[in-house]
Amino acid sequence: MHSYRIGDAAALLGVSADTVRRLVDGGKLTAERDELGRRIIPGPVLAAYARELHRAERESTGSSARNRLSGIVTDVILGDVSAQVEIQAGPFRVVAMVSRESAEELELEPGVPAVAVIKSTNVVVERS
Numbered sequence: 001m002h003s004y005r006i007g008d009a010a011a012l013l014g015v016s017a018d019t020v021r022r023l024v025d026g027g028k029l030t031a032e033r034d035e036l037g038r039r040i041i042p043g044p045v046l047a048a049y050a051r052e053l054h055r056a057e058r059e060s061t062g063s064s065a066r067n068r069l070s071g072i073v074t075d076v077i078l079g080d081v082s083a084q085v086e087i088q089a090g091p092f093r094v095v096a097m098v099s100r101e102s103a104e105e106l107e108l109e110p111g112v113p114a115v116a117v118i119k120s121t122n123v124v125v126e127r128s
Helices: 006-013 017-025 043-057 100-105
Strands: 003-005 039-042 067-078 082-089 092-099 113-118
Touching: 003 006, 003 043, 006 017, 006 039, 006 043, 017 039, 039 043, 067 092, 067 100, 082 100, 082 113, 092 100, 092 113
Parallel strands: none
Antiparallel strands: 003 039, 067 082, 067 113, 082 092
16 A cells, blocks of 8 residues: 655645645644655545535536646737647646637736636546
């Protein structure tokens, strides 16, 4: 079974290590101690918390797409027909090609909040 140190769990959840410590101290996450006395969170416990966190925050969007990354537009390059839109969603950079008409209609420009909605039949999963 894989386990995570507080800092690693925080990075995976997109929060600070202090937030994870408060979650553990508040009983929302279960932690154990490793052989050096450091607090560690079992992988299944962290996965269950992340799953419940996602369910609690998800609102009905009327869309079948489930992969939604909220972020901020950092760059828009307008072409004659298409536009390249870059979004920083937490630690993730998402680059999308959309029609120029869509980019203009949505008034996409650096600093605008946006959501990258991803619907794909081909997703590659790598183990880190």
